[in-house]
């Protein structure tokens with residue numbers, strides 16, 4: 001319990017985030033917001049039911065164990081019944097483990113803001129915490145089987161597809177030796193990647209990141225079947241979609257895009273005027289990127305797309321919030337991000353050339369997905385929270 005109180009002070013958070021729609025958010029001691037580890041984040045999320053008891057609102061929770069041989073790994077959810085049962089506002093986090101720190105934080109701030117109101121929320125609300133608890137606990141993007149869960153909500157055709165762009169880059173992405181971070185290794189990786197860039201163009205690199213189902217020991221591997229985590233996540237969503245007519249599903253991510261900036265990443269397959277209008281209604285005056293845009297890449301098997309594709313009878317607005325860290329849209333930032341992902345994957349399968357290399361890989365991985373930088377954390381909180389509240393308000397009025 002001591003750890004919990006060190007990591008989180010509900011009253012302080014409440015004071016900091018009142019009247020979010022009318023006043024700028026004041027970010028105080030960020031250590032009260034960003035959890036220090038998975039256990040602290042989970043304990044905080046589970047404490048919400050106690051806080052809700054005082055409200056006398058209708059709510060339900062679930063805590064579903066994942067990989068039962070591992071210790072205390074659960075996907076947790078909280079559902080709050082609103083005034084309008086036809087609409088469901090979903091916020092999910094931690095599908096990529098290390099991105100759960102920012103995701104948990106935003107879910108917490110959003111939840112605390114609900115508590116400050118005397119009124120029952122206008123729409124039903126569903127928060128799912130830590131979609132990849134193993135990755136959150138052990139600070140890796142994938143689950144224990146190296147499956148990228150945001151490429152795993154796929155259909156049979158995708159599970160057995162071949163990503164040609166990945167095939168082209170595969171040798172660079174999957175070195176079969178221990179991770180080395182020295183200058184020679186860096187020059188080798190950068191030269192090989194730039195050569196591919198010159199030969200095949202930027203699009204080949206972007207498309208190679210979209211998910212692959214060919215190599216289980218490489219990056220962005222989506223698996224060959226629905227993982228345990230994905231099954232649980234889909235089941236939770238299905239449970240609360242009964243009797244709904246419209247749904248917003250926001251999934252929280254970090255690591256791609258301009259540093260300290262929130263990017264809105266919409267579905268690549270939203271092409272009809274009706275679908276686009278719906279998205280613009282919820283996210284007005286916002287530049288929304290898709291996989292077809294020049295600096296972004298399409299993804300297969302991503303979670304928010306599963307929600308809308310599998311429920312054609314509903315109006316579903318899928319959206320990914322992506323908080324940039326290393327300016328991955330520039331050539332140098334993109335290569336740095338890519339090399340870090342490759343090194344971390346190498347470290348897991350082949351170890352590191354030295355303890356120093358191991359330390360450097362881990363440090364870079366942290367900078368890519370959960371930088372210990374107060375300005376970045378402040379940007380996540382301010383921009384993320386403001387966007388969540390705006391989207392919620394637009395959805396309410398839809």
Ligand SMILES: [Zn+2]
Pocket residue numbers: 096099150252253254255
């Ligand atoms: Zn992510």
